[in-house]
Amino acid sequence: MSALSARTPGKHIAFRYFTPAKRRATQYEEVTLHIQWAPQNYATQGYFNRDVHNNPSWYPESTALKAQDWWAYRDPCEEWYRPFVDRQAAIGLAIEQAIAGAKRASMYRHIAPAWSCFLTDHYALYRYPDYGLFMCQCHVQRDALSDVVSAPTVFQALEKDRHAQDVALYCMELESLLPGYSDETAMTRWMESPAWQPTRRLVEQLLACRDWGEVHLAINLVVEPLVSTLLSRELVLRYAPHYGDSVTPVIEQGVEADREMRQASAKALVSFLLTQDGGNRDTINRWLETWAPRAVEAVAAFAPVFAELDADPQAFAAARERLLAQWAALLAELQLQFPATVQLPAAEGAPA
Numbered sequence: 205m206s207a208l209s210a211r212t213p214g215k216h217i218a219f220r221y222f223t224p225a226k227r228r229a230t231q232y233e234e235v236t237l238h239i240q241w242a243p244q245n246y247a248t249q250g251y252f253n254r255d256v257h258n259n260p261s262w263y264p265e266s267t268a269l270k271a272q273d274w275w276a277y278r279d280p281c282e283e284w285y286r287p288f289v290d291r292q293a294a295i296g297l298a299i300e301q302a303i304a305g306a307k308r309a310s311m312y313r314h315i316a317p318a319w320s321c322f323l324t325d326h327y328a329l330y331r332y333p334d335y336g337l338f339m340c341q342c343h344v345q346r347d348a349l350s351d352v353v354s355a356p357t358v359f360q361a362l363e364k365d366r367h368a369q370d371v372a373l374y375c376m377e378l379e380s381l382l383p384g385y386s387d388e389t390a391m392t393r394w395m396e397s398p399a400w401q402p403t404r405r406l407v408e409q410l411l412a413c414r415d416w417g418e419v420h421l422a423i424n425l426v427v428e429p430l431v432s433t434l435l436s437r438e439l440v441l442r443y444a445p446h447y448g449d450s451v452t453p454v455i456e457q458g459v460e461a462d463r464e465m466r467q468a469s470a471k472a473l474v475s476f477l478l479t480q481d482g483g484n485r486d487t488i489n490r491w492l493e494t495w496a497p498r499a500v501e502a503v504a505a506f507a508p509v510f511a512e513l514d515a516d517p518q519a520f521a522a523a524r525e526r527l528l529a530q531w532a533a534l535l536a537e538l539q540l541q542f543p544a545t546v547q548l549p550a551a552e553g554a555p556a
Contacts, residue, residue, distance in 0.1 A: 238351065283356070315448050337407065338364035
């Protein structure tokens with residue numbers, strides 16, 4: 205509990221081990237704050253174990269980001285384990301009901317051939333980058349310098365793992381429902397398909413990065429707004445209904461809901477970091493310059509996929525323009541610099 209009280213004759217004394225963000229502590233604060241110990245927060249004996257490099261359990265040099273008090277951050281979503289599980293269960297139930305409804309309506313008999321090819325050649329691969337991002341966020345969660353910072357990252361990791369499993373389970377359903385469907389070449393395509401190689405390279409580079417702050421912000425400020433949004437929204441949500449697929453959008457709507465929450469958490473974290481130390485702005489802008497060209501390259505590689513699905517030769521260009529414009533608005537909102545290495549569509553203009 206956030207406060208304990210002891211009663212003495214004529215006096216009520218309240219004890220609190222943290223200062224809530226508002227007048228009263230929320231349940232989110234009560235179950236999250238100070239689960240992760242540190243010498244500056246009640247672990248007065250210091251860290252009792254160190255790794256092979258003599259680093260303690262958590263240490264400031266694990267990231268270039270600086271903060272006076274990592275425990276002062278608050279996730280605006282205020283999510284903790286129980287509501288997280290409830291939300292994930294609701295997403296799973298929606299997918300199960302969508303599949304059951306499609307079976308009743310014999311929907312899979314009427315899927316257009318072009319979309320059947322997309323589900324085989326591309327959608328079956330969605331599990332691989334998301335599993336990679338799951339592993340990335342596991343690293344972030346382990347090394348983040350406070351429990352309130354790490355909590356949204358572990359939830360994001362689990363969301364990525366859930367989506368990877370959702371795709372795998374859906375592919376198993378498709379093998380029994382969609383004539384000729386098979387995902388047995390998915391791994392080979394993930395390793396060799398030209399459309400997916402920049403994405404695979406991007407995920408592998410994130411896995412190799414050792415700064416947990418860089419990994420987390422590169423995912424949420426670059427990869428998610430550009431690459432992940434292209435895959436879920438610009439490809440599945442825009443094209444699936446046109447081709448008679450009512451199930452795949454339900455899976456990806458869950459992904460979109462996850463992304464909306466995690467972007468709110470990441471935006472709040474950036475705002476927090478900019479108030480904690482002025483040097484964080486230059487650090488984050490430098491990371492944007494590093495990761496943005498890689499994400500834009502990954503987006504560009506999917507142009508042939510749009511050509512397979514849409515007769516309009518401008519379909520991919522329009523999707524890319526939407527993504528870049530919305531991404532520019534996100535960076536402007538956070539008062540971050542739009543990377544000089546990326547060209548924004550001329551009609552929108554780059555933010556200052």
